[in-house]
Amino acid sequence: MGSRDVLRRIIGIDPDAPDRFGHTSRRELDISHHVILYLDEITVSFDGFKALNKLNLAIDAGELRCIIGPNGAGKTTMMDVITGKTRPDKGSAFFGQTIDLTRLTEPEIAHAGIGRKFQKPTIFEQHSAFENLELAMKADKRVRRSLVATLEDADHDRIADTLRLIRLDQQADRPAGLLSHGQKQWLEIGMLLMQEPKLLLLDEPVAGMTDDETMRTAELFVSLAGQHSLVVVEHDMAFVEKLGGKVTVLHEGSVLAEGDLATVQNDQRVIEVYLGR
Numbered sequence: 001m002g003s004r005d006v007l008r009r010i011i012g013i014d015p016d017a018p019d020r021f022g023h024t025s026r027r028e029l030d031i032s033h034h035v036i037l038y039l040d041e042i043t044v045s046f047d048g049f050k051a052l053n054k055l056n057l058a059i060d061a062g063e064l065r066c067i068i069g070p071n072g073a074g075k076t077t078m079m080d081v082i083t084g085k086t087r088p089d090k091g092s093a094f095f096g097q098t099i100d101l102t103r104l105t106e107p108e109i110a111h112a113g114i115g116r117k118f119q120k121p122t123i124f125e126q127h128s129a130f131e132n133l134e135l136a137m138k139a140d141k142r143v144r145r146s147l148v149a150t151l152e153d154a155d156h157d158r159i160a161d162t163l164r165l166i167r168l169d170q171q172a173d174r175p176a177g178l179l180s181h182g183q184k185q186w187l188e189i190g191m192l193l194m195q196e197p198k199l200l201l202l203d204e205p206v207a208g209m210t211d212d213e214t215m216r217t218a219e220l221f222v223s224l225a226g227q228h229s230l231v232v233v234e235h236d237m238a239f240v241e242k243l244g245g246k247v248t249v250l251h252e253g254s255v256l257a258e259g260d261l262a263t264v265q266n267d268q269r270v271i272e273v274y275l276g277r
């Protein structure tokens with residue numbers, strides 16, 4: 001993959017393509033009703049099979065939400081709908097009050113402020129951690145500049161701050177390919193953060209991490225909430241517990257239960273869905 005292809009995949013932004021909102025301004029996000037993401041009766045069918053079936057979901061601005069549910073429940077498909085990768089057959093999806101996600105392309109959705117992390121980290125292995133963040137920042141179309149422009153002090157500070165946040169400040173100059181699996185995941189999260197997303201979607205972010213890395217990731221996400229809104233899909237219950245937010249249980253493409261972790265874990269229908277497998 002060339003560097004532009006990698007950027008396109010990581011941050012959903014094509015460095016060359018013109019975008020509908022202009023190069024320097026991001027379309028205003030209206031969260032006056034405190035809801036940043038609103039899915040209403042979303043249905044997605046694959047050859048007649050409903051991967052999502054009248055799914056309803058509302059995420060508050062600044063919220064840290066966990067989505068759990070058995071394999072095949074529709075969690076990844078839900079993220080595909082939010083990011084424009086999959087078009088729903090029915091239903092609506094709004095980012096803030098006014099941005100209709102079903103009418104935007106994937107790059108437009110990324111540009112509007114939704115960042116997505118895939119399970120496998122996609123980073124530039126031969127570049128240092130610092131350079132990875134630099135490349136992600138320079139691909140941000142809101143700040144029009146060339147990929148070879150020199151860094152200004154403020155940019156340098158932002159990268160250093162982000163490296164500290166993702167606990168890679170001691171690894172800034174190491175080639176990313178030499179980082180541990182967990183550190184690579186953090187680096188990709190850092191690359192997303194360089195785009196200043198309002199909403200972050202993270203699909204099984206701690207898969208393959210050590211227990212220690214998992215707990216550090218939970219701390220990172222808790223620290224990002226408020227400033228950002230996060231939707232985290234995860235099977236690791238210790239991690240979900242540590243995040244401490246509201247939990248939504250998906251089953252067969254719809255919401256089965258919602259509430260704090262203890263409440264949903266004691267819900268008879270949830271127990272049956274997990275034990276019935």
Ligand SMILES: Nc1ncnc2c1ncn2[C@@H]1O[C@H](COP(=O)(O)OP(=O)(O)OP(=O)(O)O)[C@@H](O)[C@H]1O
Pocket residue numbers: 046050051069070071072073074075076077078
């Ligand atoms: N492109 C596709 N074509 C056909 N079926 C699909 C497609 N994508 C997903 N599905 C089906 O839709 C259902 C939901 O899949 P999805 O990947 O959203 O589940 P999930 O909750 O993310 O599961 P997991 O926990 O295993 O990641 C599954 O039965 C899956 O096989």
Ligand SMILES: [Mg+2]
Pocket residue numbers: 075076077203
């Ligand atoms: Mg999945």
